[in-house]
Amino acid sequence: MAMGELEYHLTIKDLPDAERPRERLFREGSAALSVAELLGILLGVGRRGETAVELGARILKRLDSLGGLRGLGRISPEELGGIAGVGPAKAARLKAAVELGLRLEKDQRRLPAIRSPADAAAILQAGMRYLDQERFEILLLDTKNRCLAREVIFVGGLDSTPVHPREVFQSPIRRGAAAVILAHNHPSGDPWPSADDLRVTRELANLGSMLGIEVLDHLIIGENCYLSLQESGLGWDGRQVPIPAGSASGIGSPAGTSIERGKIGV
Numbered sequence: 001m002a003m004g005e006l007e008y009h010l011t012i013k014d015l016p017d018a019e020r021p022r023e024r025l026f027r028e029g030s031a032a033l034s035v036a037e038l039l040g041i042l043l044g045v046g047r048r049g050e051t052a053v054e055l056g057a058r059i060l061k062r063l064d065s066l067g068g069l070r071g072l073g074r075i076s077p078e079e080l081g082g083i084a085g086v087g088p089a090k091a092a093r094l095k096a097a098v099e100l101g102l103r104l105e106k107d108q109r110r111l112p113a114i115r116s117p118a119d120a121a122a123i124l125q126a127g128m129r130y131l132d133q134e135r136f137e138i139l140l141l142d143t144k145n146r147c148l149a150r151e152v153i154f155v156g157g158l159d160s161t162p163v164h165p166r167e168v169f170q171s172p173i174r175r176g177a178a179a180v181i182l183a184h185n186h187p188s189g190d191p192w193p194s195a196d197d198l199r200v201t202r203e204l205a206n207l208g209s210m211l212g213i214e215v216l217d218h219l220i221i222g223e224n225c226y227l228s229l230q231e232s233g234l235g236w237d238g239r240q241v242p243i244p245a246g247s248a249s250g251i252g253s254p255a256g257t258s259i260e261r262g263k264i265g266v
Helices: 021-028 035-043 052-066 068-074 077-081 087-110 117-128 165-175 195-211
Strands: 135-141 147-155 179-185 214-221 226-228
Touching: 021 035, 035 052, 035 087, 052 068, 068 087, 077 087, 117 135, 117 147, 117 179, 117 214, 117 226, 135 165, 147 165, 165 179, 165 195, 179 195, 195 214
Parallel strands: 179 214
Antiparallel strands: 135 147, 135 179, 214 226
């Protein structure tokens, strides 16, 4: 290079916004990024002549002998920090990210699995049975029927408060839920469904089917009891309320019922 000539190195800031990893993460989601790009975001900066993403790719290459990406969990902080361009601060960030991933995996294994209406009711009843106002909630489930989250959608009766499907399915879509269980309480203590309860159940079940998010059940929580609409055969096939409260199976928890994908209380 001739004297006085400046050497120019491309950095992430020099890239168009559409190609920068951080901007792509917000726009397309983390799953759209390569491992090197994810590492680059954690690293923050690279070193002279090397972007953070290029440094991430070089770290991956170094980890080949340790099993690839899994080697990030096996390599010691000292050895990781000894890689050119990494150092103690970046090594600490990478090891902390690995540990967070491990703890997330452990938490997911501890998530309660919903195998019957009784399992869902056990989660819901404690916070709903004595409320003096109706509250509509959902349980978000993964593909193994493990409960990912419990969310309050709105407060108010289904006969007076319109149910907006966008509010019901927004979080399940965002969190990648495979299925949901609907639930609301009856402050009167009687869990028998109204015509509006059945109408809303049918509408949401049909919409969920179109979205690929199955509505497995709708529980109505009463005082020291609950009713599973799916288990009782109500709400899914257009049948109206056929019999008085308390005289159908589905109130409480009949022994031997189970939840399977596409089938509850059989």
